[in-house]
Amino acid sequence: MKRTAMIATAGVLALALGGCGTSSGDGGGGATGSESQGGFTAPDVPMTQELGDNEGSLTVLAWPGYAEDGSTDKSVDWVTPFEKETGCQVEVKYFGTSDEAVNLMKSGQYDVVSASGDASLRLIAGGDVAPVNTDLIPNYADVWSFLKDRDWNSVDGQMYGIPHGYGANLLMYNTDVVSPAPTSWSAVFDDASSYAGKVTAYDSPIYIADAALYLAKTQPDLGIEDPYALDEDQLAAAVDLLKKQREDVGEYWSDYLKEIQAFKTGDSVVGTTWQVIANLAKDEKAPVEAVLPEEGATGWSDTWMVSSKSEHPNCAYAWMDHIISPEANAAVAQWFGEAPANEKACDLAAKGFCDTYHAGDESYAEQIHYWTTPIEQCLDGRTDVTCTTYQDWTQAWTEIKG
Structure with a gap:
């Protein structure tokens, strides 16, 4: 279970993504990117x-x-196996937030980066990463199809990275206290007062998307089609909901150990979590269960991307192929606590692992709205309004927490 000490947080102080250039060209998949990103195109990087x-x-x-x-x-x-096989000696630097990753990649000192969806579009728009030729990465063929050509890893049908692993932000609850078992995010929003002072929520501006997703299902008149594409009125509605929730929140969490402890002591009885945290809490005898609510959930899908300034592009491509190989992808997924991207990794993972993390379950994955950086160009395709940016969300999050 040491792997959980390596769980990444996604708290970000992101700058707004802006600026458009010329199209990056063809290749790598379907043409869904440009349409769903409201006309967003990438700089012309070879x-x-x-x-x-x-x-x-x-x-x-x-x-x-x-x-x-x-x-x-x-x-x-x-x-080490990669180094022995390829002769590429690896130097690794870890980062703690997506904002840090974006800033470090701008330096041009790194060849590849594991980018979450709240960083990848910024890297593409800034010209910091290059489009990826998936034909040069044999293991790409075995990546689950539903992770390819998505808003956060492609633009105008061109892949800008290789999917690595993914997961959902789930609803965890204390089975001794929360009854009946919740099936909706209403447990932490409209019904939060039932557990006043013992509701917990993820401590990041990206959590605004959780509120937006709930509103999309419960208040359809708001017209929210994508929880990461909010105009000013839609953002205001999400903020109002989160300010109301704030009255019942006992703790905002970003440290998984603290969340486990809070559920063990009873200081928290309901709130957002990750599957690996729920597993650990159960291992430590906390009376908890975790569910994917009926409204769906937000989540993450990480992508390996290659720097546009890479001095070692051949080793970079070798790494991207290696890290999503069945052997490496299975090992990373089990250590980190997420679903692997490579279908064949499940043949090598521990018995029951892929079932627990719903790896390859497309119907489950379709209910996850993966973290994506909010930008002015509405990600839902609207062109008659300007959408709010992550900078707007960051300011709003400060107001919510008070």
Whole structure:
């Protein structure tokens, strides 16, 4: 269970994504990106057309737990086999937030980065990452199809990275206190007063999307089609809901250990969580269950992206192919606590692991609204309004928490 010490947080102080350039060209998948991103296009950054000899070196920027070399746990090492196989000596730097990752990638010092959906569009728009030629990555063929060509990893049908792992933000509750068992996010919104002072929520501006998703289902007149595409009125409605919820929140969490402890002591009895946290809490005898509510949920899908300034592109492509190989992807998923992106990884994972994390369950995945950076160009395709940006969300989050 040491893997959970490596769980990444997604708290971000993101700047608004802005600026458009020319199209990045064809290749890599369907043409859903441009349409769903309200006309957003990427700077004209060249894509690698063919590979040559490996350069012997690679700099990796990653969430903690994504590039283990045996130094954390001798039995957990997928970097050393890569080095032996390719001759690419790996130097890893970990980051703690998506904002930090974006700033570090702008320096041009790193070849590849594991980017969450609240960072990837910023990296694309800034010209910091290059389009990825998926034909040069054999293991890409075995990635679940529903993770490909999505709003956060492609633009205008061009893939800008390789899907790595994903998961949902679930509703966890104390089975001794919360009855009947909740099936809706109303337990932490409209019905939160029933558990006043013992509701917990994720501590990040991106949590605004959770409120927006709930409103999309319960107040359809607001017209929310995408929880990451909110105009001023829709954002105001989400903020009002979260301010009301604030009266019943005992603690906002970003540290999974603190959330586990709060559910063990009874200080928290209902709130948002991750599957791996629910598993750990049960292991520590906390009386909890976690569900995907009927409204669906937000979640994350991380992507390996290659720097537009990479000095080691051959090693970078070798790494992206290696890290989503069945062996490495299974190892990372189990250490980190998420569903693997490679279908064949489930053949190598521990018995029942992929079932627990719903890996490959497309109907389950369709209920997840993956973190995506809010931008002025409405991600739901609207062109008659300007949508709010992550900067707006950050300011709103400060108001919500008081």
